[in-house]
Amino acid sequence: MRFSASGLSWPRGLSNVQLERQLFPPSAVVPSEQRLLPDWV
Numbered sequence: 001m002r003f004s005a006s007g008l009s010w011p012r013g014l015s016n017v018q019l020e021r022q023l024f025p026p027s028a029v030v031p032s033e034q035r036l037l038p039d040w041v
Contacts, residue, residue: 002023003010014022 006023008022
């Protein structure tokens, strides 16, 4: 399912590492001063 949603076609000339990066990109890094704090109340 993730592969079809990625828009990639098969066969691809990608290594396993490259394919993993395409299917599972790193999450965006949000600076700590921009992160929302939970409402603990």
